[in-house]
Amino acid sequence: MEIVKATNLHKYFGKLHVLKGVDFHADKGEIISVIGPSGSGKSTLLRLLNHLETADRGSIRIDGQYIAKENAEGRSEYISGKETLKICRRLGMVFQSFNLFPHMSVTENLMEAPVMVSGVSKAVAAEKAESLLEKVGLTDKRDAYPGQLSGGQQQRVAIARALAMDPEIMLFDEPTSALDPELIGEVLNVIKNLAAEKITMIIVTHEMNFAREISDRVLFMDGGVIVAGGTPDDILVNPDHQRIRDFLRKIIREA
Amino acid sequence: MDIGYLWDITAYIALGAGVTLKVFFITLALSVPLGVLCALGKLSRFKILHGVLGVYTWLFRGTPLLLQLFFTYYGLGIISGGRIAFGPEMAAYITFVVNYAAYFTEIFRGGIQSIGRGQYEAAKALGMNQWLTMKRIVLPQAIKIILPPMGNESINLIKDTALCSVITVTEILRNANRVMSRDFNVGALVIAAAIYLLLTFIVIQVFRRLEKRYAYYTIR
Numbered sequence: 001m002e003i004v005k006a007t008n009l010h011k012y013f014g015k016l017h018v019l020k021g022v023d024f025h026a027d028k029g030e031i032i033s034v035i036g037p038s039g040s041g042k043s044t045l046l047r048l049l050n051h052l053e054t055a056d057r058g059s060i061r062i063d064g065q066y067i068a069k070e071n072a073e074g075r076s077e078y079i080s081g082k083e084t085l086k087i088c089r090r091l092g093m094v095f096q097s098f099n100l101f102p103h104m105s106v107t108e109n110l111m112e113a114p115v116m117v118s119g120v121s122k123a124v125a126a127e128k129a130e131s132l133l134e135k136v137g138l139t140d141k142r143d144a145y146p147g148q149l150s151g152g153q154q155q156r157v158a159i160a161r162a163l164a165m166d167p168e169i170m171l172f173d174e175p176t177s178a179l180d181p182e183l184i185g186e187v188l189n190v191i192k193n194l195a196a197e198k199i200t201m202i203i204v205t206h207e208m209n210f211a212r213e214i215s216d217r218v219l220f221m222d223g224g225v226i227v228a229g230g231t232p233d234d235i236l237v238n239p240d241h242q243r244i245r246d247f248l249r250k251i252i253r254e255a
Numbered sequence: 256m257d258i259g260y261l262w263d264i265t266a267y268i269a270l271g272a273g274v275t276l277k278v279f280f281i282t283l284a285l286s287v288p289l290g291v292l293c294a295l296g297k298l299s300r301f302k303i304l305h306g307v308l309g310v311y312t313w314l315f316r317g318t319p320l321l322l323q324l325f326f327t328y329y330g331l332g333i334i335s336g337g338r339i340a341f342g343p344e345m346a347a348y349i350t351f352v353v354n355y356a357a358y359f360t361e362i363f364r365g366g367i368q369s370i371g372r373g374q375y376e377a378a379k380a381l382g383m384n385q386w387l388t389m390k391r392i393v394l395p396q397a398i399k400i401i402l403p404p405m406g407n408e409s410i411n412l413i414k415d416t417a418l419c420s421v422i423t424v425t426e427i428l429r430n431a432n433r434v435m436s437r438d439f440n441v442g443a444l445v446i447a448a449a450i451y452l453l454l455t456f457i458v459i460q461v462f463r464r465l466e467k468r469y470a471y472y473t474i475r
Contacts, residue, residue: 052376082384089382099377102472103395113381116391147473158377165381 003028003063003169003200004049008070010057011044018044020224022058026169029198033211035235036221037247042204045221046171049202050091051084062087063168089117092162096174098154100146106133106157107142110164118165125164132160136190152183156190163194170194172203208251212236220244261442264434268446271430272454274344278416278426279454282351283409289352290359295389297364308360315357321418323350328422347419355412362404366397370474399469406462413454427451 004026011019019041026032034042047053049060051067055076060068067084068076078084101109110129114120120128133139136156146154155175162170172191176184188210195201195214205211211218211232218235220228220243228234228241239245293311296304315323328346331339341349370393378388420429431447434440 050380052379085379085382085384088380091380093377093380095373095377095380097373099373101374101377101392102474103399112391113383116387117382145472161381 001028002026002061004202005061006045006049006058008058009045009048009055009060011041011048011053012056018224019048019055022221022224022226024049024219024226026200026202028168029200030216031195031201031214032203032217032219033215033232034202034204034219034221035206035208035211035247036219036227037250040221041224042221043173046093046173046202046204050088050093050171051078052093054078062090089165090167091169091171092165092167093171094155094158094162094173094175096177098146098151098158098178100154100158100161102146105143105145106138106149109146109157109161113161114164128164129160132163133157135163135193136160137186150183151179152186155179155187159187159190159194167199169200169202172201172205174204174206176205176207206251208236208248220247222247261446264438264443265446267434268427268430268443268450271425271427272450274419274424274426275413275416275454278344278347278351278419278424279412281348282355282412285348285352286355286359289356290363293356293360294363294367297360298367312357312360315354316361320350320354320415321421323354324418324422326350343419343422343424346422347416347424351412351415355408358408359405362401362408363397366401367393369400370396396474399472399474402462402466402469406459406466409458409462410455413458414451417451 002025004024006022006024009019009022009024010017022041022045024045034045036042044053048055049062055068057070057074057076058068059066059070059076065087066079067087068078071077101112104112107126107129110132111122111125114125114128115122130139130142133142136159138153138156138160141149141153141157146157149157159175175191176187179187184207188207191201191203191210192214203211203215213232215232217229218232219226220235220239220241222243227243228239234240235244236248239248293308297308299305324347327341327350328343331341374392374396375388378392383391416426417428419426420432423429427447427450431443434443
């Protein structure tokens with residue numbers, strides 16, 4: 001069953017045509033990695049799905065509900081901001097730069113949205129926060145402030161913060177790209193553990209081994225389009241496309 | 256100079272400190288919320304509002320406060336043929352509130368703008384609407400950033416209240432000046448200076464404490 005479906009997505013930043021007709025779908029429980037060179041539109045695709053950016057053309061449906069629908073002239077028409085916010089609450093997002101709230105403790109970061117947005121009681125939210133911190137292995141940091149944590153710890157808190165809203169779909173926008181190499185493993189492990197829970201995940205990443213290990217499907221984007229998609233082996237081990245082979249060779253040389 | 260005389264003139268000048276503090280607190284109490292509103296207006300999507308607020312801050316930051324005091328106290332009465340006339344203290348409150356709100360508008364705007372886009376995006380991704388994002392995420396962090404410039408403005412405000420003396424508000428400097436011209440004695444000015452120093456010292460301490468209270472976290 002398709003929980004995310006996007007058709008013919010176009011996005012311009014000024015004159016720059018960043019997405020050039022992207023069709024994308026994710027089944028419930030599916031884990032999809034999106035790879036490709038920087039500037040290929042991977043992050044933009046992710047940011048369109050939870051309305052951090054608005055599409056210029058094309059449609060986006062979450063669990064059958066349109067948040068943007070292409071009208072007769074081909075322009076994307078969005079439903080009301082309030083409604084989009086409500087639907088997009090079903091998606092959690094993890095950013096490259098963590099974006100934790102620096103003025104709140106780790107626990108307060110995890111409680112903020114459940115209490116202020118969902119209206120959950122503080123006691124329930126605190127309990128939930130504690131169990132999520134256990135899941136990401138940071139119970140000893142519950143009273144720390146983000147500025148006191150390493151990048152890897154911050155990103156694990158950010159994952160827990162997104163999970164606190166019980167999302168059905170998790171979006172990861174290059175979750176390890178801002179981390180020192182020795183901190184990448186701990187974040188990837190947390191994501192791997194999530195995969196076991198069969199939550200739908202869409203991951204933009206440059207970690208090829210991780211993508212191969214965790215994904216049901218891998219998409220390769222380049223120049224604003226999805227060039228190819230298939231099983232991890234199809235894309236990462238024996239790619240048909242010269243562009244994928246070139247990209248992978250370059251990544252391996254850099255690593 | 257005997258002790259009795261010193262005591263008398265100190266008491267008289269200190270009486271003026273009451274008026275000075277009144278101008279100080281009324282100005283802060285009204286210009287801070289007004290400044291927040293204008294800052295949010297400057298950051299809003301309404302282009303016309305930007306223009307109006309731009310003219311406002313330019314006008315009141317670009318002309319002398321003393322001139323503005325004269326205008327409110329004397330000028331408005333002349334223009335309106337006496338229909339609009341304020342007493343000295345009221346003219347001082349109005350001018351100071353409008354003038355300081357113009358400075359606070361710019362300070363708050365800068366503080367709010369220094370909060371990175373990532374904070375807004377994280378809040379939105381968690382389902383927070385714009386109002387919640389402002390109230391819970393952006394403004395609390397902006398306060399930390401604006402505290403040092405707010406401290407500066409508050410010190411300036413203490414000293415600027417002395418300008419009210421020229422429109423006959425009986426604050427510290429006016430009373431000191433009267434003693435000085437009556438007795439041909441500079442001691443009154445020294446006492447006035449000491450009171451200003453005491454007041455600014457207190458303001459500095461208050462802001463030092465506030466900054467300490469917000470020192471528990473760092474903004475990247």
